[in-house]
Amino acid sequence: MVNPVVPSNGVLTPLGLDAVRLSPGFWGDLRELNQEVIIGHCLDWMEKLGWIGNFRGEPARGREFADSEVYKLLEGMAWARDPRFDELAETVVAAQEPDGYLNTRWSGDRYRDFEWGHELYCYGHMIQAGVARWRTSGEHAFTDTVRRVADHVCQRFMDSAEVCGHPEIEMALVELYRVTGAERYLEMARRFVERRGGPALAEVEFGRAYFQDDMSVREAEVFRGHAVRAMYLACGTVDVAVETGDTELLAAVEAQWERTIARRTHLTGGMGSRHSGESFGDDFELPPDRAYSETCAAVGSVMLSHRLLLATGRRRYAEQAERTLYNVVAASPASDGRSFFYTNPLQVRVPGQAAEGVNPRAEGALRAPWFAVSCCPNNLARTFASLPAYVATGTSEGIQIHHPTPSEISHDGLELRVETGYPWEGGVAVHVVSAPAEPRRISVGEHADLRVWAPGDVFAVDLDVRPRWVRPDPRVDAVRGCVAVERGPLVYCAESPEGGPSLELVHVDAEVPPQEDVVDGVVELDVQAATLGEAEELTLRLVPYHRWGNRGPATMRVWMPGM
Numbered sequence: 259m260v261n262p263v264v265p266s267n268g269v270l271t272p273l274g275l276d277a278v279r280l281s282p283g284f285w286g287d288l289r290e291l292n293q294e295v296i297i298g299h300c301l302d303w304m305e306k307l308g309w310i311g312n313f314r315g316e317p318a319r320g321r322e323f324a325d326s327e328v329y330k331l332l333e334g335m336a337w338a339r340d341p342r343f344d345e346l347a348e349t350v351v352a353a354q355e356p357d358g359y360l361n362t363r364w365s366g367d368r369y370r371d372f373e374w375g376h377e378l379y380c381y382g383h384m385i386q387a388g389v390a391r392w393r394t395s396g397e398h399a400f401t402d403t404v405r406r407v408a409d410h411v412c413q414r415f416m417d418s419a420e421v422c423g424h425p426e427i428e429m430a431l432v433e434l435y436r437v438t439g440a441e442r443y444l445e446m447a448r449r450f451v452e453r454r455g456g457p458a459l460a461e462v463e464f465g466r467a468y469f470q471d472d473m474s475v476r477e478a479e480v481f482r483g484h485a486v487r488a489m490y491l492a493c494g495t496v497d498v499a500v501e502t503g504d505t506e507l508l509a510a511v512e513a514q515w516e517r518t519i520a521r522r523t524h525l526t527g528g529m530g531s532r533h534s535g536e537s538f539g540d541d542f543e544l545p546p547d548r549a550y551s552e553t554c555a556a557v558g559s560v561m562l563s564h565r566l567l568l569a570t571g572r573r574r575y576a577e578q579a580e581r582t583l584y585n586v587v588a589a590s591p592a593s594d595g596r597s598f599f600y601t602n603p604l605q606v607r608v609p610g611q612a613a614e615g616v617n618p619r620a621e622g623a624l625r626a627p628w629f630a631v632s633c634c635p636n637n638l639a640r641t642f643a644s645l646p647a648y649v650a651t652g653t654s655e656g657i658q659i660h661h662p663t664p665s666e667i668s669h670d671g672l673e674l675r676v677e678t679g680y681p682w683e684g685g686v687a688v689h690v691v692s693a694p695a696e697p698r699r700i701s702v703g704e705h706a707d708l709r710v711w712a713p714g715d716v717f718a719v720d721l722d723v724r725p726r727w728v729r730p731d732p733r734v735d736a737v738r739g740c741v742a743v744e745r746g747p748l749v750y751c752a753e754s755p756e757g758g759p760s761l762e763l764v765h766v767d768a769e770v771p772p773q774e775d776v777v778d779g780v781v782e783l784d785v786q787a788a789t790l791g792e793a794e795e796l797t798l799r800l801v802p803y804h805r806w807g808n809r810g811p812a813t814m815r816v817w818m819p820g821m
């Protein structure tokens with residue numbers, strides 16, 4: 259199965275990149291952009307900055323976790339079957355030490371700093387890249403290197419009390435277990451998950467919640483601390499729970515997820531309210547202008563929702579993944595694929611300044627080509643490359659389409675061709691190309707039909723993509739009294755380029771339905787508005803949030819005060 263996540267049990271079976279092929283459309287185009295531009299962009303930058311040279315023994319450059327960036331790109335290349343994989347993988351393979359250890363920063367001074375050293379975190383990304391290579395094209399010198407790393411980890415850490423400050427290796431080891439059947443990898447992952455909160459790490463300036471070491475994963479009631487770490491740990495915890503049949507552990511993560519989505523997640527699906535510690539805030543602490551909402555946290559959230567969907571079959575996990583994919587993951591890259599948002603705030607008060615070269619800061623009101631900590635572009639590269647894995651699932655009953663997009667999907671004798679203009683249009687036509695003689699269920703979101711299908715049959719559904727006003731939970735003080743507009747899975751925002759109307763004093767009439775206007779295939783919306791203190795009404799143009807910032811420096815807001 260060519261999929262990043264292949265649980266050995268669960269309500270839904272993932273469909274791999276061999277079973278789902280994306281055609282031109284919203285996600286197909288993004289995957290194409292990734293293969294044509296983003297992967298090469300990341301490769302060029304990491305070569306230029308010496309992060310790849312680190313593996314050749316050149317003087318150390320970049321941050322202590324720079325190895326992980328190379329691994330994330332390798333994973334993306336593997337899912338994309340990019341021919342540049344081999345050369346880059348060879349460079350990594352050559353850097354491995356005889357006992358399996360591999361890290362370009364700490365070699366000779368290994369395992370001294372579990373709070374900040376990131377060695378196990380880097381291995382996690384390396385193992386995921388190895389799994390991707392294994393599942394797309396079989397074994398390789400790189401997969402041998404990955405196994406030696408994993409065996410080294412088991413030998414060194416099975417009976418220790420240590421964990422990595424940055425979770426990631428947990429889910430990677432479970433996936434390596436799924437590929438190889440070697441139970442020590444699962445057991446190692448289980449121990450890393452259960453050790454956390456002992457505590458297993460030293461106190462740091464942000465407190466132990468920063469790396470989820472303040473309490474055990476079983477005791478926690480909500481996600482907290484560094485948002486990316488929290489998401490990655492939860493992914494690994496779900497994986498361990500599923501493989502060991504630990505329903506109590508799975509239920510603990512589900513409960514944490516529920517509260518986090520209801521109280522600590524932005525309308526866009528973005529996670530992380532505090533720049534300090536890149537962390538979740540308290541319940542209902544969701545300031546739109548100070549939203550951190552890191553692209554990587556969104557990637558982690560999609561990975562987690564997908565795991566929970568596979569385990570439970572509950573549609574709300576697919577819906578959250580959809581919200582996050584369309585409104586954070588798709589928002590990060592510029593339309594040309596050559597610059598990226600690291601943080602994804604829901605309001606920008608001051609237009610950004612054009613960024614050339616490496617952006618030293620994570621925050622910025624404009625996309626940047628690269629960052630000093632450049633986790634996000636590489637995370638996008640692997641996510642876009644593996645997008646087909648999220649589109650649909652299978653059961654013995656049929657196929658469930660979670661993200662309607664032009665595609666070809668096959669599972670268990672049922673072959674489908676999906677035609678749709680979604681998310682711009684709500685119509686989805688699922689053409690049956692071939693089908694077994696027994697009844698099969700085809701579902702698109704909540705719509706389902708179970709019958710004996712024949713080639714030529716069409717299962718047509720109309721998803722509601724009428725624009726709608728939405729109101730925040732009144733406990734979110736920062737946006738109380740405000741409204742926003744959604745249309746289908748898309749969140750909209752007002753964007754004002756320099757010289758445009760001020761968004762500071764604008765307020766909108768939520769009694770009047772937004773009017774649609776299609777511009778270059780994109781649905782934009784006009785709403786009735788006025789400026790505080792001025793009698794004259796005005797028409798305010800809203801654009802899909804994921805497209806904002808593509809027309810130069812601008813102010814922007816998702817939440818707008820109502821009249």
Ligand SMILES: [Zn+2]
Pocket residue numbers: 552553554555600632633634635637
């Ligand atoms: Zn990131």
